[in-house]
Amino acid sequence: MMKRAMWLKASVLTSVFLTGAVLTACGDDGNNAVDGGANGEGNGEEEVTVRLTGWQSSPTEQRYLEETIEAFEEEYPHINVEMDTIADQYMDVLQTRLIGGEAADVFFLDAFEAPRLIEAGVLEPLDDYITEEFDVDDFEEPLIEAFRRDDQLWGLPKDTSTLALFYNKDHFEEAGIDAPPETWEEMEEMAETLTVDNRYGFGVVTDLARLYFIAESHGGEVTVDNQANFTDPNVIDALQPIVDMRNEKEIAASPADVGAEWGGDMFGTERASMIIEGNWMIEFMEDAFPDVNYGVVEVPTINDNKGTMAYTVSYSMNGASEQKEEAWQLIEFLTGKEGMEIWTSSGLALPSRQSVAESLEYTDEAIYEPFIEGASYATVWADDTNLPIINSNFENQFASAFLGDQELEEAMEEAERVANNEIDN
Amino acid sequence: MAKWKLSKSQLRETGQGYLFMSPAILTIVVFLIGPILFALFLAFNRVNLLGDVSFEFVWFDNFTRMANDERALIALKNTAFYVGIVVPVQTILALVLASSLNAGMKGEKWFRVIYFLPTLTSSAVLVMIFMWMYRPDGLINTLLSGVGLPTYNWVNDPSVALISIMIMNIWATAPFFMVIYLAALQDIPDSLYEAAELDGASGVQKFWHVTVPLLRPVTAFAVIMGIIGTFQLFDQSYMFSGGSGGPNNSTLTVVLLIYQYAFSNNQMGYAAALAVALALIILTATLIQRKLQKDEQVY
Numbered sequence: 068m069m070k071r072a073m074w075l076k077a078s079v080l081t082s083v084f085l086t087g088a089v090l091t092a093c094g095d096d097g098n099n100a101v102d103g104g105a106n107g108e109g110n111g112e113e114e115v116t117v118r119l120t121g122w123q124s125s126p127t128e129q130r131y132l133e134e135t136i137e138a139f140e141e142e143y144p145h146i147n148v149e150m151d152t153i154a155d156q157y158m159d160v161l162q163t164r165l166i167g168g169e170a171a172d173v174f175f176l177d178a179f180e181a182p183r184l185i186e187a188g189v190l191e192p193l194d195d196y197i198t199e200e201f202d203v204d205d206f207e208e209p210l211i212e213a214f215r216r217d218d219q220l221w222g223l224p225k226d227t228s229t230l231a232l233f234y235n236k237d238h239f240e241e242a243g244i245d246a247p248p249e250t251w252e253e254m255e256e257m258a259e260t261l262t263v264d265n266r267y268g269f270g271v272v273t274d275l276a277r278l279y280f281i282a283e284s285h286g287g288e289v290t291v292d293n294q295a296n297f298t299d300p301n302v303i304d305a306l307q308p309i310v311d312m313r314n315e316k317e318i319a320a321s322p323a324d325v326g327a328e329w330g331g332d333m334f335g336t337e338r339a340s341m342i343i344e345g346n347w348m349i350e351f352m353e354d355a356f357p358d359v360n361y362g363v364v365e366v367p368t369i370n371d372n373k374g375t376m377a378y379t380v381s382y383s384m385n386g387a388s389e390q391k392e393e394a395w396q397l398i399e400f401l402t403g404k405e406g407m408e409i410w411t412s413s414g415l416a417l418p419s420r421q422s423v424a425e426s427l428e429y430t431d432e433a434i435y436e437p438f439i440e441g442a443s444y445a446t447v448w449a450d451d452t453n454l455p456i457i458n459s460n461f462e463n464q465f466a467s468a469f470l471g472d473q474e475l476e477e478a479m480e481e482a483e484r485v486a487n488n489e490i491d492n
Numbered sequence: 493m494a495k496w497k498l499s500k501s502q503l504r505e506t507g508q509g510y511l512f513m514s515p516a517i518l519t520i521v522v523f524l525i526g527p528i529l530f531a532l533f534l535a536f537n538r539v540n541l542l543g544d545v546s547f548e549f550v551w552f553d554n555f556t557r558m559a560n561d562e563r564a565l566i567a568l569k570n571t572a573f574y575v576g577i578v579v580p581v582q583t584i585l586a587l588v589l590a591s592s593l594n595a596g597m598k599g600e601k602w603f604r605v606i607y608f609l610p611t612l613t614s615s616a617v618l619v620m621i622f623m624w625m626y627r628p629d630g631l632i633n634t635l636l637s638g639v640g641l642p643t644y645n646w647v648n649d650p651s652v653a654l655i656s657i658m659i660m661n662i663w664a665t666a667p668f669f670m671v672i673y674l675a676a677l678q679d680i681p682d683s684l685y686e687a688a689e690l691d692g693a694s695g696v697q698k699f700w701h702v703t704v705p706l707l708r709p710v711t712a713f714a715v716i717m718g719i720i721g722t723f724q725l726f727d728q729s730y731m732f733s734g735g736s737g738g739p740n741n742s743t744l745t746v747v748l749l750i751y752q753y754a755f756s757n758n759q760m761g762y763a764a765a766l767a768v769a770l771a772l773i774i775l776t777a778t779l780i781q782r783k784l785q786k787d788e789q790v791y
Contacts, residue, residue: 156735162755162756324645456757463736463739470650470739472650488562
C-alpha cells in the first residue's frame with residue numbers, strides 16, 4: 068500500500084499510459100511505412116515473420132498448437148511464426164496492444180468479445196482472401212455466424228467447445244442410482260439423493276456464459292436489441308430452480324461455496340457428484356484426478372428440450388498488419404482441414420468444420436459423444452457489442468441471489484437496470 | 493523595476509543554473525506535469541483510442557455522468573468505508589506496536605525485524621498467501637472453528653470480502669508506520685518521563701500525557717499517508733476479485749473502476765474524469781486532516 072511513488076503515478080494513471088500509447092502509436096505509423104516498403108518487394112522467398120497471439124490453458128494445448136504451427140512452417144518454409152501467449156486478462160492486453168499499434172498479425176478472438184473489436188474497425192475482413200478451395204461452407208453455421216457482421220467475415224472459428232453433464236459413477240453406485248439423469252427433474256431428484264454432509268449433488272457455475280441456455284429455456288430472451296432483458300418473467304422462471312436448488316433444497320453449491328477454484332476442481336475433489344462442464348474437463352481430470360470414476364452424458368432436457376452452450380474462438384487478422392498475405396496463409400492453414408485436424412486431435416477442443424468432425428476419431432468415443440452431439444443444438448455464446456457489460460452485471464447480481472442475499476427477481480431487476488444504464492452512457 | 497534587470501554575469505549564472513537543472517526539469521515535465529495536464533484534457537473529452545482515434549470535447553459530461561453511475565457510487569462507498577476503518581486501525585496498531593517495542597523488552601530488535609517483514613513482502617505475493625489462508629477450508633477458518641468461532645467464506649461472500657482485504661492490508665501496512673513511530677519515540681527526551689514520574693504519573697498516564705502528545709506530528713503524517721494510500725487501493729482488490737470487483741461489487745474500489753473503464757471498456761475520457769475526481773477527494777480529505785491538526789506540521 069505504501070507505494071507512494073507508484074500511486075502518485077496512479078492518480079494520473081490513465082494519462083501516463085495514454086501518453087505512452089499515443090506516442091508509440093505515432094512512432095509506429097512512421098515505422099510501418101518504412102517496414103512496408105522493405106517487405107513489400109520480397110514477397111517471394113524472403114523470410115517473413117508472422118506474429119500470433121493467443122492464450123494457453125494447459126501445456127498440452129500449447130504442445131498441440133506448436134505441432135500445428137510446425138506443420139504450417141513446413142508447408143510455408145519462408146514464413147516464420149512467432150507465437151506469444153497472454154496469461155491473464157487477454158482482452159485488456161490485446162485491446163491495449165491494438166491501441167498502441169503493437170498487436171500481433173493474427174490473434175485469438177472469443178466470439179463473445181468479437182463484436183466490439185469489429186465495430187471499432189481494427190480487424191481485417193477476410194472475405195476477399197477466402198478461396199473456393201478453402202470451403203467456407205464446411206464450418207458449422209452458428210459458429211461462423213458469430214464472426215459475421217455487416218455481411219462480412221471477421222474471423223474463422225478455430226474450434227468449439229460445448230457443455231455436458233459430468234457425473235461421478237461411484238457416487239451414483241453408492242446412492243443406488245443406475246442411470247444418469249435425462250431430464251432436469253430427474254437430475255434434481257438424484258441430486259437430492261446424492262447430497263451427503265460434505266458433498267453436494269450438483270455443482271453450479273454461476274456465470275451467464277454457462278446459464279444462458281437455461282435462462283432462455285422457458286422461451287424468454289436474455290438480451291433484446293443489444294440490451295439486458297433479465298426481468299422477462301420467463302427468464303426469471305427458468306433461473307429460479309437453480310437458485311432454489313442451493314437455498315431451498317440445499318442440494319447444489321457453486322465451486323466458490325466449497326472453496327474450489329472452478330467446476331473441475333469441485334468435481335475432481337468429489338465435492339459435487341454432478342456438474343455441467345465443458346470438454347476441457349476431460350484432459351484436466353486425466354491429469355489431476357485420474358482416480359475419479361466419472362461418466363459424461365448430454366445436459367438434461369428442460370421442458371423436453373435439449374440445450375447446451377457452445378463457445379468458439381476465431382483466428383482474426385489485425386487490420387494494421389504489415390504481412391496480410393502471410394497472415395492469411397497462417398489463418399487458412401490453421402482453420403483449414405489439415406490444420407484443424409492436427410489441432411483438434413488433442414480433444415481439448417472440438418472441430419468447427421463438419422468434415423473434420425466426421426473424420427476425426429477419438430480414442431474414448433463415449434466421453435466425447437455428448438459434446439459432439441451437443442454442438443448440433445447448442446446456443447453459441449455470442450451476441451452483440453454489449454454482451455460483456457450485460458454479462459458482468461448479471462454475474463454480480465446473480466451471484467448474490469444465488470447466495471441468498473436477495474430474491475432472484477430483485478437481483479435481476481437491479482442487474483438489468485445497472486447494465487442498461489451503463490449501456491446508455 | 494531595477495530588481496528585474498539582470499547584469500550579463502547574473503544572466504549567465506541563471507542560465508547555467510537552469511542548464512544544470514534541465515535534466516530534472518525535462519523529466520518532470522515529460523513524466524509528471526505533462527501527463528497530469530493530459531489527464532485533465534482527457535477528462536473533458538469523449539475519447540476513442542481503438543480503431544479511429546478521436547477526441548470530442550464534451551465539457552463536463554464525464555463529470556455529470558458520475559452522479560448517475562451506480563458503480564462509481566458503490567466504488568466510492570466501498571473506498572470510503574475502507575479508508576474509514578483501515579486508517580485509524582493501522583495508525584493505532586502502529587503506535588501500540590511501537591510503544592511496546594520501545595519499552596525495553598528482551599530481544600526487541602528481533603521483534604522489530606519480524607514485525608517489519610510484512611511491509612517488505614510484495615503485495616501480489618501477500619494476496620496470494622492470504623487468499624490461500626482465506627479458503628473455506630484454509631488456515632484461518634480452521635483456527636476459528638478450532639476455538640469455536642464462526643467461520644466465513646472470506647473471499648466469495650460479498651459481505652466479508654472487503655473486510656478480508658482490510659485485515660490483510662492493516663497487517664501489511666501497520667509495521668511501516670510502526671517504524672516511523674519508533675524513530676519518533678527515541679526522540680522523546682527521557683527527562684520528560686522522569687519529570688512525569690516525579691509528579692506521580694502512572695505508566696498509562698505517561699503514555700497518554702507525554703508520549704501521545706509528543707507524537708502528534710508523526711501521527712499526522714501517518715494519517716495523511718494512510719488516507720492517500722488507502723484511497724488508492726487497487727492491487728489487492730484487483731487480485732482478490734480477478735479484476736471484476738466482485739462478488740457483487742463488494743471489492744470494487746475507485747481505482748479499480750478507473751482501470752476497468754480505461755482498459756476494459758475503452759472509455760479513457762471517463763476514466764480520466766474519475767481519476768481527477770479521486771485526486772480532488774484525496775486533496776480535500778488531506779486538507780481537512782491538516783486543518784484539524786494545524787499545529788506542528790513537519791511534512
